[in-house]
Amino acid sequence: xxxxxxxxxxxxxxxxxxxxxxxxxxxxxxxxxxxxxxxxxxxxxxxxxxxxxxxxxxxxxxxxxxxxxxxxxxxxxxxxxxxxxxxxxxxxxxxxxxxxxxxxxxxxxxxxxxxxxxxxxxxxxxxxxxxxxxxxxxxxxxxxxxxxxxxxxxxxxxxxxxxxxxxxxxxxxxxxxxxxxxxxxxxxxxxxxxxxxxxxxxxxxxxxxxxxxxxxxxxxxxxxxxxxxxxxxxxxxxxxxxxxxxxxxxxxxxxxxxxxxxxxxxxxxxxxxxxxxxxxxxxxxxxxxxxxxxxxxxxxxxxxxxxxxxxxxxxxxxxxxxxxxxxxxxxxxxxxxxxxxxx
Numbered sequence: 389x390x391x392x393x394x395x396x397x398x399x400x401x402x403x404x405x406x407x408x409x410x411x412x413x414x415x416x417x418x419x420x421x422x423x424x425x426x427x428x429x430x431x432x433x434x435x436x437x438x439x440x441x442x443x444x445x446x447x448x449x450x451x452x453x454x455x456x457x458x459x460x461x462x463x464x465x466x467x468x469x470x471x472x473x474x475x476x477x478x479x480x481x482x483x484x485x486x487x488x489x490x491x492x493x494x495x496x497x498x499x500x501x502x503x504x505x506x507x508x509x510x511x512x513x514x515x516x517x518x519x520x521x522x523x524x525x526x527x528x529x530x531x532x533x534x535x536x537x538x539x540x541x542x543x544x545x546x547x548x549x550x551x552x553x554x555x556x557x558x559x560x561x562x563x564x565x566x567x568x569x570x571x572x573x574x575x576x577x578x579x580x581x582x583x584x585x586x587x588x589x590x591x592x593x594x595x596x597x598x599x600x601x602x603x604x605x606x607x608x609x610x611x612x613x614x615x616x617x618x619x620x621x622x623x624x625x626x627x628x629x630x631x632x633x634x635x636x637x638x639x640x641x642x643x644x645x646x647x648x649x650x651x652x653x654x655x656x657x658x659x660x661x662x663x664x665x666x667x668x669x670x671x672x673x674x675x676x677x678x679x680x681x682x683x684x685x686x687x688x689x690x691x692x693x694x695x696x697x698x699x700x701x702x703x704x705x706x707x708x709x710x711x712x713x714x715x716x717x718x719x720x721x722x723x724x725x726x727x728x729x730x731x
Contacts, residue, residue, distance in 0.1 A: 390716055393419035393456035393480075395448045395463055395471070400569050401485050402462035403434055404705035410440040412709065412723030414716070417441060418456050421448035454478045458715070460708055461485060469506040472531065476510075481530045481715060483708050489514035489533035490601050500597045516605065517711040519720070520544060520655055526714045534711060535605075537703025538564055538598040538620060541631040543605045544658060544678050545695030548651040550609040554642055555635040555691060558615035562602065563632045567625040567669075569700055585624045592620050627700055628669030633693040644682045644691060652680070656721050657702060657710065667696045674698060674729040676706030698728075 392409055396402045397420035409415045420430050422445040430445060431438040446452045450471065453459050458481040461468035469488040476482065491497045494508035505511065515529040516522055518540065526532065535543070542562045549555045568584050599618045606614045645663045652658040659679045661667055667679040675698060683692040697703050706724055713720050 390415045390712070391418040391455065391457045392416065392712075393421070393453045393459040395421045395453070395459060395461045395467070397430065397445060397462070398422045398425055398433065399462055400700055401704040402460075403437075404700045405460055405462055405708065406430065406434070406437055406441055408701075408705055408709050408723055408726075410437065414718055414722060415712075417443050419443070419446060419452055419459075421446055421452065423447060450474050450478075454480060456480055458483060458712055460712075461488075462705070465501055466503060466506075469510075472510060473507050476530060481532075483517065483532040483534055483711055483715075484514075485534045485704055485708055487533075487536065487597065487601070489531060490516065490535065490539075491604060496600055500600055517707065518543060518605070519707075519710055519714060520547065520652075520658060521605070521609070523714060526711055527717070529715060532708075532711045532715070534704070534708045536598045536601055537566065537629055537697065537699035538562075538596075538618075538631075539602045539605060540703050540707065541629045541678065541695045541697050542602050542618070542633060543609070544697075545631050545633045545680060545693040546606060546635065547609055548648050549635055549644075549691060549693070550606060551651065552642065552647050554638055554647070556638055557606075557610045557612060559636045560606070560614055560616045561634040562616060562618045563621075563634070564619070565621040565623045565630045566699055567623060567628045569626050584622060588621060588623050590619050590621045596620055625669070627673055627698050629697050629699045629703060630667075630669050631693075631695040633695065635691045635693070637689045637691060641684060641687075641689075641691075644684060648680060648682050657706075657724070665694075667694055669696045669698075670728070670730060672696055672698050672702070672728050674701065675726050676701045676710060676724040677728065678702050 425445040461484045468484040494505040514531045517532040517534045648660045661681045665681040681694045
């Protein structure tokens with residue numbers, strides 16, 4: 389039985405981890421941490437977990453976490469990197485859902501996150517936890533950098549085109565919309581439903597922290613530099629990400645539907661929809677899945693890819709559990725069989 393610890397059990401991704409792990413056949417929820425709620429029962433804070441999670445919140449210390457098999461960090465950026473070295477020394481595996489280990493260059497990390505990296509020596513070791521790309525490396529990893537929600541939807545959407553070498557790398561556009569839960573569980577006026585309701589806005593157009601992460605992943609797939617314009621938007625819903633991706637073909641177009649179906653035919657959590665489809669974010673709400681449709685408008689040289697995920701599941705907690713399953717030699721689908729909620 390895997391003894392799992394969750395650092396940051398009161399945020400949206402932490403609670404989503406609890407929801408998934410509570411029904412996982414191979415996991416015991418051993419520790420759930422919260423500085424503010426230490427001593428309180430988890431189910432008292434989150435009644436939806438009554439009867440499923442008996443844990444009590446504890447302080448996030450090395451001593452309380454050292455007897456875990458794996459520790460998930462569902463914390464703000466900059467937290468995991470301060471505890472990771474000591475936990476790894478004690479044989480604890482780590483899955484970080486924040487950005488601490490996603491970028492390989494510590495200078496790039498410091499530029500986008502506003503402080504020096506606390507353990508740059510671990511950046512080279514950390515495995516980027518996108519199973520559809522790094523499955524074999526994940527199996528033997530002791531430190532996983534779980535991808536961001538925007539990067540997951542964009543990379544899965546463009547991956548087959550880049551691997552097939554059929555698009556121009558320098559002209560990629562990602563127009564991506566996210567529900568408000570992507571901003572985290574905090575009281576800030578711009579993300580209150582009364583502020584976001586009946587409205588839609590772009591943000592981070594000049595530069596968003598997920599841009600270098602997406603570029604890093606796409607460059608690995610392309611085998612060279614890429615030119616990416618990434619524009620995120622906030623839309624008035626709670627969960628979900630819809631990525632509309634644009635690329636320009638290099639020459640004569642292959643059968644794009646076949647390219648996608650072939651690439652993802654053995655992937656349990658990527659669903660390539662029939663030609664002409666338009667996926668809804670509600671199709672994947674609550675499930676660890678990505679639905680993709682590929683289009684070529686007017687049979688021209690532009691490819692449009694539609695990629696949807698639940699930002700809290702395939703974009704965070706579900707993908708983290710998928711990584712854990714691979715790390716511990718379990719069925720990759722264990723604990724992740726939930727069907728999307730409808731309506």
